[in-house]
Amino acid sequence: MRAGLLQLNVSDDPEANLPVTLSMVAEAASEGATLVLTPEVTNCLSSSRSRQQEVLRYEDQDETLSALRDAAARHGIWLLIGSLALKTGDADGRFANRSFLIDPAGDIRARYDKIHMFDVQVSAEETYRESDGFRPGEEAVVGDTPFGKLGLTICYDIRFPHLYRRLARAGADILTVPAAFSPVTGAAHWEPLLRARAIESGAFVLAPAQCGSHATSRGRPRATYGHSMAVAPWGDVLVDAGDAPCVTCMDLNMTDVATARRRVPSLLHDRSIAGPP
Numbered sequence: 001m002r003a004g005l006l007q008l009n010v011s012d013d014p015e016a017n018l019p020v021t022l023s024m025v026a027e028a029a030s031e032g033a034t035l036v037l038t039p040e041v042t043n044c045l046s047s048s049r050s051r052q053q054e055v056l057r058y059e060d061q062d063e064t065l066s067a068l069r070d071a072a073a074r075h076g077i078w079l080l081i082g083s084l085a086l087k088t089g090d091a092d093g094r095f096a097n098r099s100f101l102i103d104p105a106g107d108i109r110a111r112y113d114k115i116h117m118f119d120v121q122v123s124a125e126e127t128y129r130e131s132d133g134f135r136p137g138e139e140a141v142v143g144d145t146p147f148g149k150l151g152l153t154i155c156y157d158i159r160f161p162h163l164y165r166r167l168a169r170a171g172a173d174i175l176t177v178p179a180a181f182s183p184v185t186g187a188a189h190w191e192p193l194l195r196a197r198a199i200e201s202g203a204f205v206l207a208p209a210q211c212g213s214h215a216t217s218r219g220r221p222r223a224t225y226g227h228s229m230a231v232a233p234w235g236d237v238l239v240d241a242g243d244a245p246c247v248t249c250m251d252l253n254m255t256d257v258a259t260a261r262r263r264v265p266s267l268l269h270d271r272s273i274a275g276p277p
Helices: 014-030 049-055 063-075 155-159 161-169 183-201 255-263
Strands: 002-007 035-037 078-086 096-102 108-113 119-121 127-129 141-145 148-152 174-176 204-207 211-214 222-225 229-231 237-240 246-251
Touching (some): 002 014, 002 204, 014 063, 014 246, 063 078, 096 148, 108 148, 148 161, 155 183, 161 174, 161 183, 174 183, 183 229, 183 237, 237 246
Parallel strands (some): 002 035, 035 078, 148 174, 174 204
Antiparallel strands (some): 002 246, 078 096, 141 148, 211 222, 229 237
16 A cells, blocks of 8 residues: 655645645655545644634535545545644634545545644743643544554644554554644654554554644744654654655555564553552
């Protein structure tokens, strides 16, 4: 199976971002990718809640989702939209950070709302409160494809290994980790976390990422780490896309999943543990 990772540098303008994304999807398809993956917040990266209220849409009105569904059908590919920032009907007005698995007919085959919110103080100058604007999801999701099962996650989820173990035990052969990682935490933790999740689960990890300094019309400027990665079930880094926008394709031998799990069958060795309350 051939996969294509899109590394984007989106702004807070969904209309301006969409043509770039569509062009890169077409490029990945032209290089033979049968599964194409985009990063977290493919439609809009913004730290301004007022700007998000202006430009974000509900799922059934979102132009990025509609156009990418059409693109999947046009190119005959599976498409993992890493996530879209979307309006919801929540009483508190918070948005959803939602991933979509699209099939070659353009139909939505799975949805996943990011469970773990990035509420952290990276440094004295860099603080994030994702839960102020986004409401967390509650359900782990596995999507079926002809080449294997995909376990859907998003960005900060990578720090919660129990989620990935649950997905792997549910049969996930590929774990997706679309991201918009902070440059500080990315440099320190991105690769070791991705490799750990692959090794623990014996699954491929595919992690398309946002990169660079992001143009913004309002609010605090954002920068992201980049370095989209593909990691094999044994923990080998197959791809590191660097820090600039690009399309990166790679071939995955899906039999490597069974081989890794046979060599170290840790998914079969979980034990109940008595311990501190």
